[in-house]
Amino acid sequence: xxLMDSLAAGFSLVGNFEAFFMLFIGLVVGVVAGAIPxxxxxxxxxxxxxxxxxxxxxxxxxxxxxxxxGGIFGGSIPAxxxxxxxxxxxxxxxxxxxxxxxxxxxGRALGMALYASCTADAVSNLALILFAGWLASFAxxxxxxxxxxxxxxxxxxxxxxxxxxxxxGALSALAGLLLATIxxxxxxxxxxFTFGDPxxxxxxxxxxxxxxxxxIPEIIAMAWNPVAHLGRTRALGKxxxxxxxxxxxFKSIIRGSMIGVFLGSIPGIGAAPSAFLSYSEARRxxxxxxxxxxxxxxxxxxxxxxxxxxxxxxxxxLLALGVPGDVITAIIIGAFMVHGLQPGPMMFVLNVDIIYGxxxxxxxxxxxxxxxxxVAIRGFKFVADGPKRILMPGVxxxxxxxxxxxxxxxxxxxxxxxxxxxxxxMMRNRIPAAPFLIAFILGPLLxxxxxxSMLMSGSDPSILFRGPITWFFWVLTAITVFAITRSTLxxxxxxx
Amino acid sequence: xxxxxxxxxxxxxxxxxxxFLVLYAIPTFVFAPSxxxxxxxxxxxxxxxxxxxxxxxxxALLFNALTAASxxxxxxxxxxxxxxSTPWMxxxxxxxxxxxxxxxxxxxxxxxxxxxxxxxxxxxxxxRHPIAALVCAVIVxxxxxxxxxxxxxxxxxxxxxxxxx
Amino acid sequence: xxxxxxxxxxALGVGLIAGxxxxxxxxxxINMIIPYGAGGATDISARTIAEALGTAAGTPLIMxxxxGAGGATxxxxxxxxxxxxxxxxxxxxxxxxVNPAMKATLPYTLDDxxxxxxxxINPVACAVNPNSGIESMxxxxxxxxxxxxxxxxxxxGSLLHLAGAMVLKEFGVENPLTEATHIPLQGGxxxxxxVLNGTATFICTNTSALANFVANGQLKALxxxxxxxxxxxxxxxANDLGxxxxxxxxxxxxxxxxxxxxxxxxxxxxxxxxxxxQDAKFAETxxxxxxxxxxxxxxxxxxxxxxxxxxFRALVDELGxxxxx
Numbered sequence: 001x002x003l004m005d006s007l008a009a010g011f012s013l014v015g016n017f018e019a020f021f022m023l024f025i026g027l028v029v030g031v032v033a034g035a036i037p038x039x040x041x042x043x044x045x046x047x048x049x050x051x052x053x054x055x056x057x058x059x060x061x062x063x064x065x066x067x068x069x070g071g072i073f074g075g076s077i078p079a080x081x082x083x084x085x086x087x088x089x090x091x092x093x094x095x096x097x098x099x100x101x102x103x104x105x106x107g108r109a110l111g112m113a114l115y116a117s118c119t120a121d122a123v124s125n126l127a128l129i130l131f132a133g134w135l136a137s138f139a140x141x142x143x144x145x146x147x148x149x150x151x152x153x154x155x156x157x158x159x160x161x162x163x164x165x166x167x168x169g170a171l172s173a174l175a176g177l178l179l180a181t182i183x184x185x186x187x188x189x190x191x192x193f194t195f196g197d198p199x200x201x202x203x204x205x206x207x208x209x210x211x212x213x214x215x216i217p218e219i220i221a222m223a224w225n226p227v228a229h230l231g232r233t234r235a236l237g238k239x240x241x242x243x244x245x246x247x248x249x250f251k252s253i254i255r256g257s258m259i260g261v262f263l264g265s266i267p268g269i270g271a272a273p274s275a276f277l278s279y280s281e282a283r284r285x286x287x288x289x290x291x292x293x294x295x296x297x298x299x300x301x302x303x304x305x306x307x308x309x310x311x312x313x314x315x316x317x318l319l320a321l322g323v324p325g326d327v328i329t330a331i332i333i334g335a336f337m338v339h340g341l342q343p344g345p346m347m348f349v350l351n352v353d354i355i356y357g358x359x360x361x362x363x364x365x366x367x368x369x370x371x372x373x374x375v376a377i378r379g380f381k382f383v384a385d386g387p388k389r390i391l392m393p394g395v396x397x398x399x400x401x402x403x404x405x406x407x408x409x410x411x412x413x414x415x416x417x418x419x420x421x422x423x424x425x426m427m428r429n430r431i432p433a434a435p436f437l438i439a440f441i442l443g444p445l446l447x448x449x450x451x452x453s454m455l456m457s458g459s460d461p462s463i464l465f466r467g468p469i470t471w472f473f474w475v476l477t478a479i480t481v482f483a484i485t486r487s488t489l490x491x492x493x494x495x496x
Numbered sequence: 497x498x499x500x501x502x503x504x505x506x507x508x509x510x511x512x513x514x515x516f517l518v519l520y521a522i523p524t525f526v527f528a529p530s531x532x533x534x535x536x537x538x539x540x541x542x543x544x545x546x547x548x549x550x551x552x553x554x555x556a557l558l559f560n561a562l563t564a565a566s567x568x569x570x571x572x573x574x575x576x577x578x579x580x581s582t583p584w585m586x587x588x589x590x591x592x593x594x595x596x597x598x599x600x601x602x603x604x605x606x607x608x609x610x611x612x613x614x615x616x617x618x619x620x621x622x623x624r625h626p627i628a629a630l631v632c633a634v635i636v637x638x639x640x641x642x643x644x645x646x647x648x649x650x651x652x653x654x655x656x657x658x659x660x661x
Numbered sequence: 662x663x664x665x666x667x668x669x670x671x672a673l674g675v676g677l678i679a680g681x682x683x684x685x686x687x688x689x690x691i692n693m694i695i696p697y698g699a700g701g702a703t704d705i706s707a708r709t710i711a712e713a714l715g716t717a718a719g720t721p722l723i724m725x726x727x728x729g730a731g732g733a734t735x736x737x738x739x740x741x742x743x744x745x746x747x748x749x750x751x752x753x754x755x756x757x758x759v760n761p762a763m764k765a766t767l768p769y770t771l772d773d774x775x776x777x778x779x780x781x782i783n784p785v786a787c788a789v790n791p792n793s794g795i796e797s798m799x800x801x802x803x804x805x806x807x808x809x810x811x812x813x814x815x816x817x818g819s820l821l822h823l824a825g826a827m828v829l830k831e832f833g834v835e836n837p838l839t840e841a842t843h844i845p846l847q848g849g850x851x852x853x854x855x856v857l858n859g860t861a862t863f864i865c866t867n868t869s870a871l872a873n874f875v876a877n878g879q880l881k882a883l884x885x886x887x888x889x890x891x892x893x894x895x896x897x898x899a900n901d902l903g904x905x906x907x908x909x910x911x912x913x914x915x916x917x918x919x920x921x922x923x924x925x926x927x928x929x930x931x932x933x934x935x936x937x938x939q940d941a942k943f944a945e946t947x948x949x950x951x952x953x954x955x956x957x958x959x960x961x962x963x964x965x966x967x968x969x970x971x972x973f974r975a976l977v978d979e980l981g982x983x984x985x986x
Contacts, residue, residue, distance in 0.1 A: 046699030185539035189817030190527040198737040202729020223590040226621040344877035393617035408725035
């Protein structure tokens, strides 16, 4: 079958009102769910799944993909407005998005988040359509040693988000790494710092830690000084994202999209590290390096491009190999299977109409996202306008509901509160929270992949240097560490 | 506060914490089976590595603090709080509210606890709109309940007393 | 504990006002706890049957995923719940026969639960990478003797972990723990991928998790553990290979309540599940997931699980796989 035939077959499948309507509904559900802290994109997709059982396969998949993509963007709305990331992937957006909102530029930040998301989404979809086969076979080369090298390199992001002092950033990262050791040991299943509590055996809930670290300290700070915000403009106001802003950040957006595509096509990394990596790259290459973390619009653009770039690319291992890249794609694989479809190489032969139908739907989804997102930004405008001393208790209540909903566990609410105080103490001592979070995400991956490598090789460390991929990341890590050390020693500003 | 004194403080805390981990916490709370073949595969290996790194960072902070010549305070440092000791009491009150929330969630149910927490916080922050705050305190938890329980299908804790539909 | 007394007095008061406090069970929605993550095999199975079950019960079932520690966190939530039949658990082979058999540190035992049914069975298959040159179980065992054989699992105490060791043991490998290496990964998807990209030599897991890869020719199935062949798996059964003892190695999903669940509640669940399993949509979805619907009465379910537990426990004790501390 030629490309034209495939396209025609695909179009005949999605060329009806219902398919596009489902995609649209999915995006709306996703954006709203993503905008509610605790209701992550993962949960939204899982909750939508049962509704899709009775639909045609293509409508079902388009609906779920809509929810997924909408959810990843929606998370940036509360991240910018109330410093509470709606989904883990949007935690990098806080770093510059929230300071912008504090300055009265929420409209500009949200606009940039939307444009960056849509651009990255489109890039990601194109990568999926054009390079799926190639990227998938590349991703399959990633065993534990390659992962270990990649994650070790990703940890160098910490230097980029440490703010004014590298030492305090490193301290924060170590705290995150230590906290992530709580739970059952991967290889032997023994307890580590669980104190015999079954709630601790699964490790601390990531979203509870995340919200505790970012949102709760704001509330505590308000108790410390309830009138600190007075006299500052906080309204959404007339500020908008201009074309000049977009053009200025375009390079970062494209780079972020590429990072997203790359990390998304490798199963098991997810959107949050991608957003942070994209952010730290944008900072590293920017002229206004000092302004990052204080409300630099390019930072928002880079983080949002990084996390949305993942969305299309996670479908690469799913469609080409039948391998889920993260929890969301695992759910989508479930949807395929419920409809009797088996993602994998054979699908490109047996169900080529569905594949091309999906491609067409994906391309359209980027445009739809722009529409739905613009409306959503206007809809959430009132949040920034409300009196802050009523808004903050509202945020607290929202966080309680949201964190509970993640795992239906009251214990997680307690984790959130405790982490809130930890976050507040860190804030008072000028210890940045972002390194903590990155370390909390990457730490277990680093340890697990290290130990899996050791199991594979019978404790022979040379496996960590097998093949060109590991060498590539080792060299990259070495160069980055060297560059960080040099700039730190030369300036003597960040360290001392 | 200056960077010098901050790093001195953080350095002491980090070093002591690393010692605590190595000497007490890891041996007591991390369990390793007796048949671990290789030390690098032991469940204790990674925590010990992290404890070691914490010690290194702690020493580096101390070194940095002791060698720093200048003792310039941070520019954006908060000067003396205008209210004296009241902020500390408010922090304490917020902590008490959080503890009460944890206590109330399984017993009173999430909706009622959230209403009380909302109202308590709004008054703790001395809002200028007490009526609006009270109205929000009632409506926000109810709306969230309606959304989470009936749209998202989450089993919001109902407590032992008054159950919502 | 004054507050608790006060609470119970108040609760009694509300109950009296409500009138028929001891009305016919169920008088309000039932919380169903799924101890595994959204989108997993347990989750899809549970959510598929929930609708039909809710119709049979005449009250909605509220699904709640409580994940963590290989199903232990969610199981503990039900273990500690009020045994009034309003908090029930979707129990799974991992959380309720492998985990109790393997983990001395588990905060619950089988006696803390009262099973009302087991409604689906998932056959288990073992598979390898087609490029590995392993064509049959005999090839695999020969390879084990050469050394360097690894098997992937979704974590310590998962069905996959036990299955790998049990299959090798049945096929005559003296000490599977030292002669082959277990590589735990993050979840079932990652475990299958590990065989796909050569990280691990073989995997034994539910056929539903492998069907896709086997159909695409990315993995080669060596055997299935059931007595009957499994559709889509061109591989000998355990009985064909003369290892009928492996028939105990199957996945299942069931429903359990806390230990103190009243008899009448248990009986009601038995009736509901029989009715719900007739649902055509449920049957269709289960079939597409590669599961076999096999509704057991409460008594049969308890016997089935205890039987599987004792087989697993004997193996664990023999191999010294039990996790202490």
